[in-house]
Amino acid sequence: MQQDEDSPLKAEPVRILLVDVHAISRDSSRMLLDTMPDFEVVGETGDHNEAMRLAESLKPDVVIVSMRVEGSNGPDTTRDLIKLDPSIKVIFWTLFDDPEHVNNALKSGASAYVLKQDPASEVERAIEKVLNGFTYLSPTLKFIVQD
Amino acid sequence: MLKSKINAKRKAQMRLRLLVILLASLPLLVAIVWMVWMVRDLITDMQKDEVVAVQSIVLQARKEELKHFVQAGSKVMAHYCVPGNRPTRLTYEGSELLRHMDFGDLTDDNYFFIYTMDGVNVMHPRLREIEGKNLWDFKDAAGNLIIQTLLEHARSADHFVSYDWNRPSTGRIESKLGYVEYVPECNLMIGTGLYLDYMKEVKAYIESQTDSAIERTRDRILLIALASLFLVAAGGLSLNIHEQRLANQKLRTMAQQVVESQEAERTRVARELHDGVSQWLAATKFTFETAMMQLQQGKAEKSENTLDLGVKRLREVMHYVREMSHKLRSAMLDDAGLGATLAQEGRELGERTGMDVVVRVGSIPNLQKDVENDLYRTFQEATVNIEKHAKAKNVEIAISADNKGLWMHISDNGVGITDGNRTRSGIGMINMRERIERHGGEFEFSSQTGMTRITAFIPRSQL
Numbered sequence: 001m002q003q004d005e006d007s008p009l010k011a012e013p014v015r016i017l018l019v020d021v022h023a024i025s026r027d028s029s030r031m032l033l034d035t036m037p038d039f040e041v042v043g044e045t046g047d048h049n050e051a052m053r054l055a056e057s058l059k060p061d062v063v064i065v066s067m068r069v070e071g072s073n074g075p076d077t078t079r080d081l082i083k084l085d086p087s088i089k090v091i092f093w094t095l096f097d098d099p100e101h102v103n104n105a106l107k108s109g110a111s112a113y114v115l116k117q118d119p120a121s122e123v124e125r126a127i128e129k130v131l132n133g134f135t136y137l138s139p140t141l142k143f144i145v146q147d
Numbered sequence: 148m149l150k151s152k153i154n155a156k157r158k159a160q161m162r163l164r165l166l167v168i169l170l171a172s173l174p175l176l177v178a179i180v181w182m183v184w185m186v187r188d189l190i191t192d193m194q195k196d197e198v199v200a201v202q203s204i205v206l207q208a209r210k211e212e213l214k215h216f217v218q219a220g221s222k223v224m225a226h227y228c229v230p231g232n233r234p235t236r237l238t239y240e241g242s243e244l245l246r247h248m249d250f251g252d253l254t255d256d257n258y259f260f261i262y263t264m265d266g267v268n269v270m271h272p273r274l275r276e277i278e279g280k281n282l283w284d285f286k287d288a289a290g291n292l293i294i295q296t297l298l299e300h301a302r303s304a305d306h307f308v309s310y311d312w313n314r315p316s317t318g319r320i321e322s323k324l325g326y327v328e329y330v331p332e333c334n335l336m337i338g339t340g341l342y343l344d345y346m347k348e349v350k351a352y353i354e355s356q357t358d359s360a361i362e363r364t365r366d367r368i369l370l371i372a373l374a375s376l377f378l379v380a381a382g383g384l385s386l387n388i389h390e391q392r393l394a395n396q397k398l399r400t401m402a403q404q405v406v407e408s409q410e411a412e413r414t415r416v417a418r419e420l421h422d423g424v425s426q427w428l429a430a431t432k433f434t435f436e437t438a439m440m441q442l443q444q445g446k447a448e449k450s451e452n453t454l455d456l457g458v459k460r461l462r463e464v465m466h467y468v469r470e471m472s473h474k475l476r477s478a479m480l481d482d483a484g485l486g487a488t489l490a491q492e493g494r495e496l497g498e499r500t501g502m503d504v505v506v507r508v509g510s511i512p513n514l515q516k517d518v519e520n521d522l523y524r525t526f527q528e529a530t531v532n533i534e535k536h537a538k539a540k541n542v543e544i545a546i547s548a549d550n551k552g553l554w555m556h557i558s559d560n561g562v563g564i565t566d567g568n569r570t571r572s573g574i575g576m577i578n579m580r581e582r583i584e585r586h587g588g589e590f591e592f593s594s595q596t597g598m599t600r601i602t603a604f605i606p607r608s609q610l
Contacts, residue, residue: 022422028430028460031453032437035444068422095425116429120436 014127017060018044019051019077020093021068025116029064029093032120039127048072048080055081055088062127065110067094067101075108082109089130093123102141112136161387168383172376179372186364194357198350205349206324209341210307213326217306220245220259221330221337228333238333242270245337256316262336264301266294269335273315287311288320301327301336314342416471423467431460485519486511486546489526493544496530502542502559509547514610521582522546522555522603525590528575529557529601537561537599552588552607558600565596579603 016033018041020026030041043054048071055063063081067074078090091112092105105113111130114122115138122138129136227241245259249272261269266283282294293310300308306326314321327338434457441450480488486508493506514522526544533539539561546555576592579601583590588605 022426022430024430024460025426028433028437032433032440035437035440095421095429116432120433120440 013038013040014062014131015040015042015058015060016127017042017051017054017058017063019046019063019069020044020066021046021070022066025066033064033123036120036124039124046070048077051077052080052084055084059085060088061131062089062091064091064093064123066092067096067105075104075110078105078108078110091123091126091130091136097141102137106135113141114138115140160390164383164387164390168379171379175372175375175379179368183365183368186368187361190357190361190364194354197357198353201353202346202349206346209345210324210326213324213339213341214306216250216257217259217326217328217337217339220248220339221328223248224261224330224335224337225332228330228335238269238335241333246270246272256314256342257339259337259339262294262298262338264298264329264334264336266298274313297325297327297338298336301329301338309343312340312342314344317344419471424464424471427460427464427467431457431464434460480519480523484511485514485522488523489544489546492526492530493542496534496542500534502533502539504542504544507543507545507547509545511546511548511553512610514553518586518605518610521586522553522605525579525582525601525603526555526557528579532575533557533559533561533599536564539599548607548610550607553605553610555603556600558598560597561599563596563599564594 016039018026018029018033020029023046026044026046030044033039033041042058042060045051045054046069048069051063051065051069054060065074065077065081069077072080074092074094078092081088081090089112090108090110091114092110093114093116094101094105095116096102097115097117102113112126112135114126114136118138118140126136126138223244224238224241227237227244229235229237242261245261248259250257256273258272260271262282263269265281266285267279267281268277269279271277284292285294287293287310289311291310293312296310297308300306306328308325308327310323310325311320312323312325313319314323322343323340324343325338325340327336329335330337434453438450438453438457441447441453483491490506490508493504496502497504530542530544533542537559539559542557542559544555544557546553548554580590580592583603583605586605586609588603588609590604591600591602593600
């Protein structure tokens with residue numbers, strides 16, 4: 001992928017794989033992430049198997065998934081990604097803000113859960129946090145009590 | 148609405164069923180009455196024959212009996228007699244013996260009588276006053292010379308004589324069958340007789356037997372008839388209950404279908420909102436956020452393009468929302484009314500499908516909201532059917548009103564709804580009919596290849 005000329009001082013940009021069934025979401029998410037300094041979307045897909053293939057070949061630092069994945073779903077794709085590479089960080093970026101979806105996502109091994117409704121800075125923060133080994137939950141979801 | 152209609156329908160069906168049960172029972176009842184009458188007649192006929200047969204058998208037996216007794220009696224008498232014309236003391240001894248020889252047990256009136264051949268009574272156990280008297284000239288009420296006749300028969304081959312005689316046990320004159328024989332050893336006539344009233348007793352006995360047989364048979368037939376009627380009624384009733392259960396089940400299934408389809412519709416709308424509108428809105432938001440970020444990074448030119456993209460996406464969302472609401476309910480119906488909506492949708496149908504769609508809108512009054520909605524839904528159902536299944540080139544839609552009410556015609560020249568392709572159109576038809584009839588209207592449908600037409604009419608009072 002193309003290196004951003006405006007941040008030549010940065011060492012390595014964070015390599016991101018986008019998994020989202022909606023093309024319009026992938027387009028706009030990619031544009032947003034690519035505009036952020038330090039991030040680089042190295043691949044995108046809406047399909048589960050393609051996601052596995054890309055994760056293996058591209059070795060992304062972070063995979064951003066949505067709830068809907070062609071041939072599977074967000075949590076199952078997350079499990080398979082972690083199985084493939086236990087060091088991989090998965091961030092959910094979705095519209096679903098109900099406890100059930102959040103819990104399913106976190107149980108599947110995701111490191112962060114951010115809502116598309118949140119300001120764009122939330123996804124930025126989430127990426128930083130998970131790369132530093134933290135789990136991150138969108139502040140909008142604070143009401144969710146987890147075991 | 149639907150429920151009350153089904154109830155009314157069920158009531159009509161019940162009435163019909165009751166009528167059928169009555170119609171089934173009536174011939175049964177007639178048949179049974181006729182059968183009872185027939186059996187009665189038959190048994191009465193049989194009884195007459197039987198009386199005749201039994202009487203003749205009994206009479207024959209009795210005749211034999213009379214003959215045998217008289218033969219026995221005459222043997223006894225012969226033993227006491229010495230040949231000669233006049234009865235001797237010995238003769239009287241013999242006759243005394245016979246006096247006590249009553250026989251049989253059915254009546255008291257079985258006895259021997261003895262006469263000399265010139266008509267003098269020698270012995271009569273019941274009428275001792277006539278003993279020693281000459282009855283040669285004795286006549287019955289009809290003027291028959293009874294004793295002379297008896298004496299004649301005693302000597303002839305036919306020993307049986309029918310005559311009237313005073314029956315001792317009743318004191319009445321009754322017809323009697325006599326048997327007489329001539330005893331040559333004594334030169335006497337010995338005889339006995341059978342009062343024929345006895346035959347009446349036989350007849351009465353047979354009749355009482357057959358009467359009870361008739362009663363038994365009648366009772367059995369009535370029992371069978373009652374059982375049959377009960378079975379018919381029970382059958383009808385169980386049919387009723389079964390039908391009612393089916394109808395209830397149907398009603399429940401329909402209610403469930405309504406709930407399910409509403410549920411499915413809501414799920415579809417929710418999914419469309421999430422997958423469509425929300426994703427587009429999120430994407431639009433991302434686009435504006437990108438533009439903001441680009442502005443902060445001093446990339447004004449880039450941000451301008453991104454903002455353009457954001458506006459474009461917003462427009463797409465607006466279009467999407469409008470399309471969705473269009474599907475859920477024609478927004479126009481509320482604003483512009485039915486006529487304009489049909490014209491607009493007809494035009495769009497033509498543009499979308501390439502069919503030649505003609506919409507004729509006459510002057511129609513302001514309609515009640517639910518009438519307008521049901522007409523619009525009927526129109527939608529019909530045009531969706533045409534679009535999906537009819538393969539038509541021409542579609543004609545007409546709506547007009549006069550002083551009777553409002554008419555809506557929708558016709559097409561497509562393949563028609565035939566038995567071969569009538570798959571799901573049935574429910575659509577029922578829906579349309581239901582929508583029109585709930586306003587007291589009439590719904591007509593006709594279809595053949597090349598011409599399918601629906602007509603909906605709503606009376607003026609309901610508009």
